Amino acid sequence: MTFDAIGIAGTGLTLHRKWLDAVSDNLANMNTATSGDDEAFQARYVLAQAGEGTTGVYVAGAAYGDAEGRLVYEPDHPLANAEGYVRYPEIDMASQMGQLILAQRGYQANAAVVDRAKETYTAAIQIGRA
Template sequence: MSGAFEMLRVANTSLGAHQVWLDALAGNIANANTYVSTDEDAFQATYVVFNPREDGGVDVAGFAEGDAEGRMISMPDHPLADENGYVRAPDLDMSAQISQLVMAQRGYQSSVSVTKTAQDTYNAALAIGQGR
């Protein structure tokens, strides 16, 4: 029975960590086209830092931020463009963000599957214990 509880505990830490990762990626992707004037800091992407636990689970250890410098883009018609026609944009690699989004989604789905298996195992053990 403790095996099912262990699976549930580990899967729960994974579910939480993957949810935080998904939330961070969603914010990054939503702000990929956020432009500011060149005298402002660019949107800084959020990167989740994970820490493995000795018991097999995972914790969110913290967050790292992207570069506030961002990148300069020529957009002379943009209302925030400077006298040279530039705006500041986030320094985000969208293909990397989408790839990470797929990995985070699959990790979350795997954790849900493990949780369901652990619950089924627990319920089967209860049924055996009740003589069904």
């Protein structure tokens, strides 16, 4: 049972790490400009899937935001198209920060489960030695 807890929490750690990576990429690229004629950076969202029985959770794939983004009139921007528009991704900082906190807390919770399971296993070994 202890090993199941470690394995399940390990899948949670992996999922939350990938979620943190996606949110970090989204935040890092929220001000990435492209020409008004090109596609905007597409935000990435991790899709989670429950495993069978007690196998944990897995990354089922990724979903991507709209490549259309938002057009901003900035005729002096070096990437502006002929009409003076620059395209930015449609990424909301507040939403991404909320996602970042959720992913971080999920990661911390799974790490705590691994620590507790290790402590339990160590205590069981000590009892067996006595």
